[in-house]
Amino acid sequence: MQRLKNKVAIVTGAASGIGRSTAERFADEGATVFCVDLQVGGLDETVASLKAKGATAEAFVCDASNEADVKAAVAKCVSSFGRIDVLVNMAGILRFGHTHEMSLATFELVMKVNVNSTFLFCREALPELVKSKGNIINAASTSALQGLPYGAAYGASKAACLSLTRSIAVDYAKKGVRANCVAPGDVTTNIANNITFPEDGDFSMMPRISSLTGAKGPEVIAGVIAMLASEDGAHITGECVRIDGGTLA
Numbered sequence: 001m002q003r004l005k006n007k008v009a010i011v012t013g014a015a016s017g018i019g020r021s022t023a024e025r026f027a028d029e030g031a032t033v034f035c036v037d038l039q040v041g042g043l044d045e046t047v048a049s050l051k052a053k054g055a056t057a058e059a060f061v062c063d064a065s066n067e068a069d070v071k072a073a074v075a076k077c078v079s080s081f082g083r084i085d086v087l088v089n090m091a092g093i094l095r096f097g098h099t100h101e102m103s104l105a106t107f108e109l110v111m112k113v114n115v116n117s118t119f120l121f122c123r124e125a126l127p128e129l130v131k132s133k134g135n136i137i138n139a140a141s142t143s144a145l146q147g148l149p150y151g152a153a154y155g156a157s158k159a160a161c162l163s164l165t166r167s168i169a170v171d172y173a174k175k176g177v178r179a180n181c182v183a184p185g186d187v188t189t190n191i192a193n194n195i196t197f198p199e200d201g202d203f204s205m206m207p208r209i210s211s212l213t214g215a216k217g218p219e220v221i222a223g224v225i226a227m228l229a230s231e232d233g234a235h236i237t238g239e240c241v242r243i244d245g246g247t248l249a
């Protein structure tokens, strides 16, 4: 399918996991992909793999939670490719721990990386998305929809991303811009591989974050993001699509 032919997409978190898989799927669907991440090596690998498919792609190394970096990233995408049709915010981090032991610095870091990055990229890209009648897909999580054991900061940040997305969907609907979230659960990536329950954690709560059908790779999320980004998602806005193999069923 070439549902994103002639479209220009920014994908953050593109050096690994769901962001990389989304960049690859977008390239397969005909998009030009502007790939953003902190990790230089992973980003270069992603862009090389897109170019090997014959796609047009560019890497931009930046901290997605830094205002100046985000302004520079969006400006570079526009100067390189002339437009933005799709914005995918996948950059994110996870920190586990008991709430009563969590430092304010850790809480603020999780909020900054997950929420500020999403806000800043939306804010900077929206004028271009209004011109192109484009759309946004942000990363929520099942933790935005139900309690995540030992994940209070992360859950709070993802609920904020969901709420931000819904407000943007309402504010910009009549300007032709759509905004949606995906809520992944139990997807095998670096974040998921680094889940560390507290030593005295209650492992009987693991089913709350475990798929009923087994963990899946990031491509199961990328396919849904591509649908939302394309004309197949033309009547979907303000939605949060749970993709978790039944974790919350």
Ligand SMILES: NC(=O)c1ccc[n+]([C@@H]2O[C@H](COP(=O)([O-])OP(=O)(O)OC[C@H]3O[C@@H](n4cnc5c(N)ncnc54)[C@H](O)[C@@H]3O)[C@@H](O)[C@H]2O)c1
Pocket (backbone or CB within 6 Å): 012, 013, 014, 015, 016, 017, 018, 019, 036, 037, 038, 039, 042, 062, 063, 064, 065, 089, 090, 091, 092, 093, 113, 117, 139, 140, 141, 142, 183, 184, 185, 186, 187, 188, 189, 190, 191, 192, 218
């Ligand atoms: N894997 C899951 O089961 C799962 C579940 C729910 C939500 N999510 C969300 O999906 C998104 C993608 O995560 P993933 O699972 O692919 O994990 P991942 O760790 O493989 O990818 C996250 C990417 O974000 C990048 N990143 C982190 N901080 C950044 C910053 N300040 N600036 C720029 N880039 C930054 C990392 O370098 C990494 O490449 C995240 O927002 C995550 O919270 C994942």
